[in-house]
Amino acid sequence: MIPxxxxxxxxxxxMFICFSGLASAAVIDQTSPAIPRDDLSVTKHTIQxxxxxxxxxxxxxxxxxxxxxxxxxxxxxxxAYTKDGVKDFSRRPVTFVFNGxxxxxxxxxxxxxxxxxxxxxxxxxxxxxxxxxLVDNEYTLLxxxxxxxxxxxxxxxxxxxx
Numbered sequence: 001m002i003p004x005x006x007x008x009x010x011x012x013x014x015m016f017i018c019f020s021g022l023a024s025a026a027v028i029d030q031t032s033p034a035i036p037r038d039d040l041s042v043t044k045h046t047i048q049x050x051x052x053x054x055x056x057x058x059x060x061x062x063x064x065x066x067x068x069x070x071x072x073x074x075x076x077x078x079x080a081y082t083k084d085g086v087k088d089f090s091r092r093p094v095t096f097v098f099n100g101x102x103x104x105x106x107x108x109x110x111x112x113x114x115x116x117x118x119x120x121x122x123x124x125x126x127x128x129x130x131x132x133x134l135v136d137n138e139y140t141l142l143x144x145x146x147x148x149x150x151x152x153x154x155x156x157x158x159x160x161x162x
Contacts, residue, residue: 037062037064038061038062038063038064039061039062040059040060040061041059041060041061042057042058042059043057043058044056044057044058044084045057045058045116047116047117047136047137047140047142048136049136049138049140049142049143050138050143054083054116054142054143055083055084055085056081056082056083056084056116056142057081057082057084058079058080058081058116059078059079059080059081059082060077060078060079060080061077061078062075062076062077062078062157062158063075063076063078064076064161072161073160073161074153074158074159074160074161075158075159075161076150076151076153076158077150077151077156077157077158078148078149078150078151079110079115079148079149080146080147080148080149081110081115081116081142081146081147081148082146083142083143083146092145092146093144093145093146094145094146094147094148095114095141095145095146095147095148096148096150097109097110097114097147097148097149097150098150098152099149099150099151099152099155099156109149110147110149113139114140114141114142114147114149115137115140115142115147115149116136116137116140116142117134117135117136117137118134118135118136118137119132119133119134119135120132120133120134120135
């Protein structure tokens with residue numbers, strides 16, 4: 001069952017789409033596949049932050065934004081991280097991370113800055129050679145706020161629907 005706060009996330013995302021005017025809808029690949037559908041993937045994880053275990057749920061997926069007539073307008077991608085064991089979600093803050101730039105997914109923000117995991121880099125801050133390794137992100141915001149990373153339409157994995 002999807003937690004109630006995800007419906008609030010969907011409402012905020014819908015408002016964001018409406019106010020953006022879907023300006024990028026004019027640039028659509030005519031060979032695109034059939035209209036996508038809502039799709040979620042939910043996984044459970046544990047990381048170590050400041051010597052303590054932090055259990056969390058990662059939810060990645062897409063949902064369709066529709067107009068008043070029910071016509072699909074956009075396929076919106078998001079990744080959400082929620083701390084497990086929270087008694088009252090109404091008192092838990094939520095941080096929304098919007099990425100931008102054509103073709104750039106929010107992965108750089110949630111994998112490189114605010115999310116619970118990050119790539120391992122050298123002491124000088126350079127990427128290491130393959131095989132790459134993910135490590136716990138000691139600077140994640142997840143210990144104090146839930147995180148929702150959003151790809152606005154025509155960035156990352158979000159697309160306008162023809």
